[in-house]
Amino acid sequence: METDTDALRSLTDRYKADPESVYHTWFIGSEARLKAFRSIRRGVAGVVEDIQARRFPNDFKGSSLEFVLGCITEQKQVFEGAAHPFYWKPKLRIPDIYENEANKQAFGRFLYACLNATDSLSVEKEILKLAGQRIKGLGPAVANILYFLHPTAFPPFNTAMVNGFNAVFGAKKKLGDWESYLEMRETLTQANGALGVLSKDLGAFAGLLFDVGVGKLAADGELAGELSLARERIEAVRRKRHEEVEKDLAETREHTRVQHQLVKLGRALGYDVSVARNDRSASCEGTALGYHCLECLPDLGLPPEVHQTVDLIDVLWLHQGEPRIACAFEVEKSTSIYSGMLRLADMALSLPGKEEHLYLVAPRSREREILEQLRRPMFQRHDEFALSYLFFEDLDRHLDSLCLLGGDRRVLDKLACRCGEDITPRP
Template identity: 55%
Template sequence: MPTDSLTNLINEYKQSSDLTYHSWFLHNEDRLKAFRSIRRGVLQVISDIKDGSFPNDFKGSSLEFVLTCITEQKQVFEGASHPFYWKPKLRIPDIYENQDHKRYFGQFLESCLKATKPETVIAEIRRLDSYQIKGLGPAVASILYFLHPTWMPPFNTAIINGYNRLFNERRKLGSWSEYLAIREKLITVNNEYRQLLSNDLGAFAGLLFEIGAGNLLVPGIGEQPEGEREKVQKQLSKRHKEVISDQQEEQTHSEMQHHLLTIGRALGYDVAVARNDLSRQYNGHAFSFVSLPSLPALPVAPETAQTIALIDVVWLEKGTGRLVCAFEVEKSTSIYSGILRLTDLTCSLPDHATTLYLVVPDSRRKEVEMQLTRPSIRQTNTPIRYVLMSELRTHCDALCRFGDDHRVLEKIARTV
């Protein structure tokens, strides 16, 4: 399409608060947190394949954990896990029962994880493709994006539909060669419009997703079918409701962080909010006024320190800087990634007697209990407790008034 038309389309995409540029790419903190969680999850998949503990089914596997972290992103990645479900009758994808194929997949993930240039990843894609593993195609690109977001675009039906509409092509979904051809063009066009989009290919992928989902109309591509604009308006209305719901969740998330910061200070601890939440506030109370500006130096690798700095709320002993409690506030989608950050913390700082908590919506109690009973979670030295949002809200003042130390939380915390 003409350059000026694409510029206008990108601007329309960026200006609508209901589309993924704002609701997912630009203003979604969970997206940023997911990169580290997914990277560590991929390491676990590789380890499980190496030591022979990777199961013969998707359910309960470390791969399910990774794909659930991805699908928690909603919108662009909705349905990303479906291609990895084990379909016994079709024997696809053949990475569960075929041991050679399982090993090839693990080696592919390890090489891509360690890659320092895009050419390495492309070579590994071609190698994986040469093995002709039934049912294992470019759906893996959803994982690759979170390993190398400036090199590899995500790939799904809506994105390829948007690509074909935008560039008037007929690319197909299930072929690595098609994916690589699409990737090459996306990078070329993205470089041309870098000032409008981003070095992170997620911004461009979000544009294609919206076009493919019918939320953005591409000008100059023939006549629109009868009723197309009405359909778009209905979809945008639905998306608007979803965005409003997400905003309400963010408000609740900030409320819970505020309660945790308030209780921690009342009990005599230093408190720290997630690094990327310092600018937030709740009901006129700015987090930056009560939180430490940053966590004290911790004896962990820099990458792990970055993950710990993203934990929603941390309590520390005054003077020593030792971690006392760590809290992840979960919303209606993200549970896996929060659990992963907490287990990352306790594994990295075994000398800190840190108590771990999830703060969860009441409606997700059963799901949280199910996830906390996973063997991989139970293996950690420190159990994870959970607190219902309604109880934290109701008992905040009492905990501040009558508590002596962090153990007062045992009054409302639950275990599995």
């Protein structure tokens, strides 16, 4: 990597020495660049507010998004044309964030999450969520907004920069592809860190790629050859992490979906419902989990530290208008079965009486694992709390019938297996 860094440093030295380079004319020579960060952050918050309040228009013109892109395109050469991908094109019906309300809300949730994210991995997850929505016409041009929210983690993105990247690193990246953008970001970030001569703000390195891409700065073929192998190694690591993030996102979506089912069932049976504090903003079927639930967990007469633990249980059903728990559910798609069961047991042992019913909810494929944990002495205290388990598959199959025909929580008795009744897997 040292040879690679030496080769790139020569190009960087020429970039910094040229008084007419982007580095001098925009990155360090423009007060407007620094002023733009605050304006754009404030503008993105305005876009989110407009989408949430359903006052975001069905056209780019006159929208709060136009203001944000206006602030970005004022940065002149580097961001020239940054607004074009967001113009409403009626014949193509793209980008489809103006007429399609679901897509509009998804875009709003993405901007809100990125605006409030504190680490790059969280933003990358949001990018993959947005890409998974397959919103027609909405691609990595959004990265130009991301740059002004997280300048040390996400570079801007345009045709010239992609061309410059391909020339410098011997690559063949495409413009309208989020995957290409994330691979470029990984390589660029690592190369910038290894160089250590440009700012941590990725705008400096993006400016170098821009100058190469427009032909102002030449990158020779030998440099591209030396850097190509390093880029391939970096991208292999990024692809592996991408797979892990995608798997994590899929598991999170499944966890949220099951929570949504339990919320729906609890409300249909006449209970007040509380969702784990850290999950209330998670969305399923276009609606936040906490939307139809209690705004906060009522005072249950518990010590503060126990109350905080109970407030993190996935779903609670409470007797309507009373601070009494009827049922508690922990959803475990792939996380520790033991930790979920322990949270339920701790809550039950901290509450007076024995009125609440505790359920572990998991895929049928994890039943043997559940039964192994149920054999622990901690969960054999049947005189102190009742612990049962439900399967995802049974909820999927019977949810509508349970909502329609159930009178109270006893409707679950036909589906649930209770600890102590049978410690052998069911067929």
